[in-house]
Amino acid sequence: MKKGVIAVLVAATIAVLIAGCATPEEGTGGKEKKTLVWATADPGSYGYRVISGLVDTIKANTPEYEFAIKPYSSTTAAIKGFCKGESDFVYSADLVFPKLYGFTGPFEGFKPEVKQMPVQTLWAYTMETFLLIPEEKADEIKSWSDLNGKPVYLTPAGYMNHLNIWRGLNAVGVEPNHVEVDSKFVCKALEEGTIVATALYTTARTSLPTWGQELMVSCKGKLVPLNPSPEELKKLEEAGLQVVEVDAKKVDPEMEGKIYAIPFYFGYHGSVKTSEDDVYKILKALEGNANNLPNVDPGLQPLAEDVAKFQYLGVKSADPSLVPIHPGLAKYLKEKGLWEDEWDSYIAK
Numbered sequence: 353m354k355k356g357v358i359a360v361l362v363a364a365t366i367a368v369l370i371a372g373c374a375t376p377e378e379g380t381g382g383k384e385k386k387t388l389v390w391a392t393a394d395p396g397s398y399g400y401r402v403i404s405g406l407v408d409t410i411k412a413n414t415p416e417y418e419f420a421i422k423p424y425s426s427t428t429a430a431i432k433g434f435c436k437g438e439s440d441f442v443y444s445a446d447l448v449f450p451k452l453y454g455f456t457g458p459f460e461g462f463k464p465e466v467k468q469m470p471v472q473t474l475w476a477y478t479m480e481t482f483l484l485i486p487e488e489k490a491d492e493i494k495s496w497s498d499l500n501g502k503p504v505y506l507t508p509a510g511y512m513n514h515l516n517i518w519r520g521l522n523a524v525g526v527e528p529n530h531v532e533v534d535s536k537f538v539c540k541a542l543e544e545g546t547i548v549a550t551a552l553y554t555t556a557r558t559s560l561p562t563w564g565q566e567l568m569v570s571c572k573g574k575l576v577p578l579n580p581s582p583e584e585l586k587k588l589e590e591a592g593l594q595v596v597e598v599d600a601k602k603v604d605p606e607m608e609g610k611i612y613a614i615p616f617y618f619g620y621h622g623s624v625k626t627s628e629d630d631v632y633k634i635l636k637a638l639e640g641n642a643n644n645l646p647n648v649d650p651g652l653q654p655l656a657e658d659v660a661k662f663q664y665l666g667v668k669s670a671d672p673s674l675v676p677i678h679p680g681l682a683k684y685l686k687e688k689g690l691w692e693d694e695w696d697s698y699i700a701k
Contacts, residue, residue: 385416386417387420388419388420391422391424391431392427394426395423402477403421406652409637409648413640422439427443431444431459435470441622441626442620442621446617449470449670450674452469452470453469470623471621471677472621472676472681473631473678474663475666476620477617478555478596479615480596482551482613483550484549485548485578493548496584499549501527501529504528504530504547505538506528506550514530519593523593525587531547554602557597558651575604577609577610592668595614597610598610622678623700638659642656672698
């Protein structure tokens with residue numbers, strides 16, 4: 353999306369926000385509503401669609417707040433804007449935090465501009481990355497270790513799922529040769545032997561990306577899961593990585609069994625400038641209306657099933673020793689009996 357269009361959208365959002373907050377609102381005891389601004393990627397993105405639905409779900413039980421969504425040209429731009437103080441919450445994945453907190457990659461040299469840093473606040477959904485191979489190679493390639501040195505498409509380089517499957521492969525000591533492939537031609541590359549395996553991913557263990565749907569149509573019935581061996585699963589666990597099961601029929605109706613996938617978490621995170629009480633109320637409101645979340649998007653079904661447990665798993669995935677936990681989230685998890693004593697020293701201050 354062009355920057356000019358985004359600027360217009362942002363201006364419109366702020367204009368509506370100002371108009372809505374000009375006078376005290378009914379149901380707030382005569383007080384003006386507190387404004388909370390949520391930064392996310394462009395309006396065509398999945399992150400934007402999800403936050404729109406989350407805000408609608410939360411505000412039904414929080415009449416004291418006004419919510420504004422502020423889109424940016426990319427997730428990185430949204431994070432930088434948040435760190436400069438332009439919003440109260442920001443869309444981010446757990447895989448982004450090491451680069452942000454280490455000021456490497458797209459955040460190299462950015463530290464002098466930082467006015468606030470995101471801490472773990474609200475986890476919303478996961479993506480799950482896994483590997484597939486042609487069925488005809490199943491006798492030759494039986495575990496991840498058999499990919500060592502072989503040509504594999506690990507989804508586009510630099511993207512989140514690419515980084516996610518690499519961290520899994522690194523954890524078990526496997527280093528395939530990543531080959532960039534136009535996503536429209538992944539099936540052809542597998543058939544021709546240009547690559548021997550491909551990574552793919554779901555959202556909430558259910559939805560494939562568009563290119564994945566096209567792959568399954570082109571290679572229908574020809575692909576099978578390549579799961580880590582029991583020894584490799586143990587190494588993944590020792591590395592602190594979660595492993596979840598995806599029903600193979602969700603990927604291809606003709607595919608049998610289960611797929612072992614590595615999830616990573618997306619959420620909307622604030623800084624300690626947002627009060628403990630504000631975050632706690634938001635989480636409680638989300639929990640109170642969780643049954644509406646699947647209507648927003650099927651990817652929110654796991655969150656809807658157990659808001660508290662989903663937050664707990666998100667905290668573990670993001671590593672609280674690196675990214676502190678917002679006091680409001682800490683209060684919520686303690687109330688739910690989902691707090692680990694060692695996390696006491698990781699509450700953001």
